[in-house]
Amino acid sequence: MNGESEHTPKFLISSLDFKRMSEVEVQSNEIHERAKQALANAHLQEALRSSTLRLYTKRLEAVPQVAGFERLRDRAREIKREVMDHLDFYLEQFANNVERRGGKVHWAATAEEACAIILGIASDVGTREVVKAKTMVSEEIELNHALEAASIRAVETDLGEFILQLAGERPAHIVAPAIHKTRADVADLFAARIDPVRTEEPERLTAIARQALRAMFARAEMGVSGANFAVAETGTVVLIENEGNIRFSTTAPRVHVALVGIEKIIPRCGDLSVFLRLLARSGTGQKLSSYTSILTGPRRPGEDGPEAMHVVLLDNGRVATLADVKMREMLYCIRCGACLNACPVYRKIGGHAYGWVYSGPIGALVTPQFAGLEQAGELPFASSLCGACREVCPVRINIPDLLLHLRSKAQRQSTGRKPAADAPVNERTSMHLWAWVVKRPRVYVLCARLARLAQRLLTSQRQGDIQKWIRRFPAAPAARWTDGRDLPALAPMSFRDRWKEINGK
Amino acid sequence: MGTQGPRVALFITCLADQFFPQVGECAVEVLRRQGVEVTFNPGQTCCGQPAFNTGFTVEAREVATRVLDLFGDADYVVAPSGSCSSMVRVFYPELFAHDSSRLKKAEQLQSRFFEFSEFLVKVLGVEDVGASFPHRVAYHDSCHLLRELHIEEEPRRLLRGVRGIELVEMEDYRLCCGFGGTFSVKFPEVSVAMGQDKVQAATRAGAEYLVANDAGCLMHLAGVIHRQSLGLKTLHLAELLARRE
Numbered sequence: 001m002n003g004e005s006e007h008t009p010k011f012l013i014s015s016l017d018f019k020r021m022s023e024v025e026v027q028s029n030e031i032h033e034r035a036k037q038a039l040a041n042a043h044l045q046e047a048l049r050s051s052t053l054r055l056y057t058k059r060l061e062a063v064p065q066v067a068g069f070e071r072l073r074d075r076a077r078e079i080k081r082e083v084m085d086h087l088d089f090y091l092e093q094f095a096n097n098v099e100r101r102g103g104k105v106h107w108a109a110t111a112e113e114a115c116a117i118i119l120g121i122a123s124d125v126g127t128r129e130v131v132k133a134k135t136m137v138s139e140e141i142e143l144n145h146a147l148e149a150a151s152i153r154a155v156e157t158d159l160g161e162f163i164l165q166l167a168g169e170r171p172a173h174i175v176a177p178a179i180h181k182t183r184a185d186v187a188d189l190f191a192a193r194i195d196p197v198r199t200e201e202p203e204r205l206t207a208i209a210r211q212a213l214r215a216m217f218a219r220a221e222m223g224v225s226g227a228n229f230a231v232a233e234t235g236t237v238v239l240i241e242n243e244g245n246i247r248f249s250t251t252a253p254r255v256h257v258a259l260v261g262i263e264k265i266i267p268r269c270g271d272l273s274v275f276l277r278l279l280a281r282s283g284t285g286q287k288l289s290s291y292t293s294i295l296t297g298p299r300r301p302g303e304d305g306p307e308a309m310h311v312v313l314l315d316n317g318r319v320a321t322l323a324d325v326k327m328r329e330m331l332y333c334i335r336c337g338a339c340l341n342a343c344p345v346y347r348k349i350g351g352h353a354y355g356w357v358y359s360g361p362i363g364a365l366v367t368p369q370f371a372g373l374e375q376a377g378e379l380p381f382a383s384s385l386c387g388a389c390r391e392v393c394p395v396r397i398n399i400p401d402l403l404l405h406l407r408s409k410a411q412r413q414s415t416g417r418k419p420a421a422d423a424p425v426n427e428r429t430s431m432h433l434w435a436w437v438v439k440r441p442r443v444y445v446l447c448a449r450l451a452r453l454a455q456r457l458l459t460s461q462r463q464g465d466i467q468k469w470i471r472r473f474p475a476a477p478a479a480r481w482t483d484g485r486d487l488p489a490l491a492p493m494s495f496r497d498r499w500k501e502i503n504g505k
Numbered sequence: 506m507g508t509q510g511p512r513v514a515l516f517i518t519c520l521a522d523q524f525f526p527q528v529g530e531c532a533v534e535v536l537r538r539q540g541v542e543v544t545f546n547p548g549q550t551c552c553g554q555p556a557f558n559t560g561f562t563v564e565a566r567e568v569a570t571r572v573l574d575l576f577g578d579a580d581y582v583v584a585p586s587g588s589c590s591s592m593v594r595v596f597y598p599e600l601f602a603h604d605s606s607r608l609k610k611a612e613q614l615q616s617r618f619f620e621f622s623e624f625l626v627k628v629l630g631v632e633d634v635g636a637s638f639p640h641r642v643a644y645h646d647s648c649h650l651l652r653e654l655h656i657e658e659e660p661r662r663l664l665r666g667v668r669g670i671e672l673v674e675m676e677d678y679r680l681c682c683g684f685g686g687t688f689s690v691k692f693p694e695v696s697v698a699m700g701q702d703k704v705q706a707a708t709r710a711g712a713e714y715l716v717a718n719d720a721g722c723l724m725h726l727a728g729v730i731h732r733q734s735l736g737l738k739t740l741h742l743a744e745l746l747a748r749r750e
Contacts, residue, residue: 032692032694345692348698349695380560381559381687384684384688385688386652387649387651387653388652388679401599404558404560407558408562428561431564435556435567435568439550441549471732478690485697485700485731486728488524495529
């Protein structure tokens with residue numbers, strides 16, 4: 001490319017100043033505020049609309065290209081069920097096979113333990129820098145914070161994650177972490193933080209990131225990745241991606257650490273023929289992603305690759321989920337992101353509104369389960385239960401059903417909660433009252449008559465269609481309805497009263 | 506009116522009972538024109554869905570228990586709502602999964618319970634109910650009807666049978682309108698934003714009328730339209746099928 005040299009950034013990644021994120025916490029109960037902010041941001045709305053629709057449409061187009069796609073989904077679900085029913089067996093098999101191939105297995109019950117293990121490995125390696133492949137589970141355990149705190153520089157090498165690291169933000173999507181950023185946003189960010197010559201050309205933008213990252217890959221001594229699948233019968237870690245950065249992070253450095261949630265296990269290599277056909281198609285509409293890395297142990301004599309391979313197996317709430325027979329299904333998730341793209345709520349509020357690392361319908365299950373309902377009790381309610389997520393889930397997780405289960409669990413813990421500021425009584429009391437009324441048809445009829453009477457008295461002096469439409473209701477929950485839309489007034493006569501008339505016809 | 510027709514108990518749903526009685530009247534009219542004998546049990550109130558969807562399972566079960574005994578003698582129970590029909594057909598068996606005697610009743614009710622358009626097409630085998638409605642109409646699939654009961658074609662067949670009608674599809678027509686039961690007041694901003702998108706899609710498709718099979722969706726969409734003073738009109742499928750313009 002002409003003129004490239006004059007614009008080639010002259011920097012090393014070590015001179016880049018990544019924004020530190022403030023001490024991270026689960027902010028899922030702030031979803032109402034964050035959703036409002038997202039809705040008010042026209043720029044974000046357009047980015048979300050176009051990106052989710054593109055991914056959703058690509059999946060729709062990709063699915064009919066495979067004969068028996070629905071059967072593949074059934075098979076994938078069966079395999080996942082088999083794994084979850086015998087996870088202890090398969091985990092042990094996996095761990096034994098990793099060690100048999102020269103890898104080292106570590107067990108981490110919590111995020112803190114996993115971070116400590118990885119810090120320990122870094123200290124043994126004696127490095128102050130770590131390259132990171134895109135991994136949601138490392139976001140889950142806040143690995144970058146732990147590394148930073150130990151003065152170890154962690155560099156995100158996935159383009160989306162790299163952008164977010166520069167911006168000091170969390171991923172907004174499981175598969176496309178910077179989905180909320182437009183090309184112009186990235187151009188501004190790179191101009192401000194890397195190369196003052198601003199460009200919006202995608203090729204130049206990626207060239208800037210590439211240049212920065214290559215230097216880092218060349219000298220990094222330790223790479224950290226996640227895993228898409230962990231094959232029990234061979235002790236193999238499988239990673240899929242489109243950019244090549246995962247392959248780089250896992251093969252160029254001396255030491256590779258794979259951080260693996262224990263639900264990632266699949267029994268056999270042959271099962272990959274099911275999951276690989278589902279995963280990319282569901283996530284991005286691709287037949288396969290550009291790179292599929294199948295890693296079994298460290299390098300052997302005469303081979304390329306890392307000298308040492310560590311596998312950190314993470315629980316962090318997964319075993320507790322396994323114990324809940326209903327919620328167990330949540331662990332079938334292969335993190336394809338299809339439910340996010342299909343979700344009408346995600347499409348409006350984006351990933352950050354969910355307040356933790358996992359967003360969308362699956363995030364509304366995972367976050368309360370891993371971080372606790374106290375911290376994320378609002379999330380299961382952030383769904384219209386439309387079922388679009390279940391329709392696209394490659395392993396057919398019944399997400400609406402699990403959301404209902406969590407709602408019920410959340411309400412069992414809600415006893416004694418204070419009413420909202422705009423409501424006369426709390427939700428539990430109002431539901432008790434409602435149930436008491438609708439169980440008694442005569443009381444129900446009486447209440448409806450009283451409401452009609454009140455409605456007539458309040459609107460009798462008013463003109464126009466005020467008798468048909470209520471523009472502002474004084475108390476919640478109806479007040480929340482009339483904040484943004486009108487409420488039809490009760491009909492002058494109920495159907496049951498009309499019935500007496502039409503039945504005589 | 507023939508006395509040989511099937512006996513149908515109408516499950517009016519609480520929203521139609523109190524807010525949209527004309528939906529019930531029109532449903533009765535359309536069914537009667539097909540020779541159906543319609544009955545109405547005034548002991549009915551609500552199916553229990555508001556509690557169920559908000560996580561109050563105990564309350565939902567109590568309310569649902571009453572419904573199990575309301576329709577003992579009817580051949581069929583028909584509701585002009587995909588959502589309430591899903592509650593009875595899909596979620597009642599779940600609610601009573603651990604109560605074998607009630608589960609039996611729930612399953613018995615489940616087998617006789619139909620949504621209005623489903624009943625016309627699948628049970629009566631009717632696609633032309635003799636309606637005429639010379640307008641451009643967009644049909645909105647309510648999510649429960651679409652994804653719990655998998656009824657997508659039946660309402661469209663009935664609409665295609667209407668004289669003079671021009672049926673248009675909205676872009677991304679399977680997308681939720683944002684009502685979602687108590688979601689509409691728990692996340693009102695998101696609910697309204699979704700409703701606005703749906704109304705826009707109908708307008709862009711050139712529809713004069715936005716038609717659906719659920720009073721909940723319609724109440725929400727009509728509320729959004731009225732707040733914005735738009736010209737788009739909403740109509741329940743039963744109302745449209747009763748028209749002879």
